[in-house]
Amino acid sequence: MAQDDNSGKDLAAEDSSAHIAAPGASAGTAVVSSDAVKNPGLPPHRKRVTDLDPKKQKHAERTVFTLFYLSIAGSIWAVAAYMLFPIDPSDLGSVRLNNLFIGIGIALALLALGIGAVHWGKALMADHESIDVRHPVRGTEETRSRAVEIFDEANQESGFGRRSMIRNTLIGALIAFPLPAVALFRGLAPEGKDTEPVALLNQTMWKKGLRLTRDPDGTPIKASDVTFGSAFHVIPEGLSEIPHSEGMLEEKAKAIVLLMRLQPEDLHEKEDRKSWSYDGIVAYSKVCTHVGCPVALYEQRTHHLLCPCHQSQFDVTNHCEVIFGPAARPLPQLPIAVDDEGYLVAQSDFHEPVGPSFWERH
The missing domain is CATH 1.20.58 (Methane Monooxygenase Hydroxylase; Chain G, domain 1)
Incomplete structure (x- = not known):
């Protein structure tokens, strides 16, 4: 029994000496000795x-x-x-x-x-x-x-x-x-004669006496239907009846309109355009003058129109002048009036090309 006690003491002494030999080492710490494995380097190059x-x-x-x-x-x-x-x-x-x-x-x-x-x-x-040595700054002439x-x-x-x-x-x-x-x-561009973009975008389906209808069902809109603060997505009467194969989508892309009603005193209209609205109801092209996205977000409190693509903003109270964003010109206004039955109709087509401004550059 005495021998067993002595052997146990010897083992304890060996353990303590091991801890002393590696100060700071814990039970989970590996001690790297001087005979660590050397880097073998790259294998011999094999020719192709x-x-x-x-x-x-x-x-x-x-x-x-x-x-x-x-x-x-x-x-x-x-x-x-x-x-x-x-x-x-x-x-x-x-x-x-x-x-x-x-x-x-x-x-x-x-x-x-x-x-x-x-x-x-x-x-x-x-x-x-090979090794490519890179310099942090521009090098010398050498x-x-x-x-x-x-x-x-x-x-x-x-x-x-x-x-x-x-x-x-x-x-x-x-x-x-x-x-x-x-x-x-x-192939995306129109073919044949009379395909100059400015001429194409300067003419839409709108004409004198053509009724404004809801998009997409084509229901005619009465002036009494347009309440203050409301906004209507509008297409020309008869557009919904044109087959797709006969260019309905192309015509709609040019003729889409946003109709809004404000208090008449909120509108700051130019003298030559006062007859283009009716009792605070105004109509503007939905095609953004930046790159042609649909301007369909109307902010009722500020009377601003927002293009969701590039955040151009237009002031409805001031003929849709650009107040923010990359758009280069106001949205074209559609002159409107009311017929004998109380329906909103167009006085004429737009007086300027709709769509992106870059089409007007020659």
Whole structure:
């Protein structure tokens, strides 16, 4: 028993000595000794098959510029498909064919361009590790000269200046790739004669005697229906009866109006426009003069109209003058009156083009 007691004391002494040898160490603290594992460094560089075999390098080069050629072909095909497979609004099958073939062309152009660029970098560009030392401030003239040398070295390593087929096909693919987008966006513009934007936006469906109706059901609006502080979304009479295929959406986009009623004494009207309103009821185009968003938010207390897209604000009491935001001019006012039955009617069309101001620039 005495021996067991002594051995227990010896173990306790060893434990205490261990704590003394590593001051500040706890039961969960690892003590790093001097023989820690050293950094093994990078593994030996393995050359690619294109670095070892000139035939493989040539094959990779042909693959890259072939992919760039395919990208050019895809871009050209997308433009051709846009013309060969036009959309017929009455035939959904034409929409599917148009989207399918244009999509195939754009997908081929983008994928071939991306895969070719990746394969070029992996198989042909210089394959070695390097360290790029960066300076926090602009360098000296010697440093800038060295930068030019680095660009030259990059050119040599990538082979951009030396491999003319890859360079030329890459440039061709990059030039051809945006062409489908140009063709598609061009199709959004009106076609044929008399398509100058200012002329198109200067003429809407509104004309003398045409009744103001609710959007979208086309119910005519009486002056007595418009209470103080109210706002009505308005379209011309007969617009809701026009089929979509005959341009109903285009006409509505130009002719939409917001109708409001204020106290007559709150309106600060110009002398030549006092006849454009009726007993405090005014009508203004809903098409914002910034980029054409619908101005549909009416603040009753301040009599301000707000465009939700870019926060342009218009003062209804002062002919919808711009009081805030990027819009460049007031909203066009629609002259209104009341017919024999008490319905609100237009006196004429707008006296200026509706929509964004940039259409008026020549």
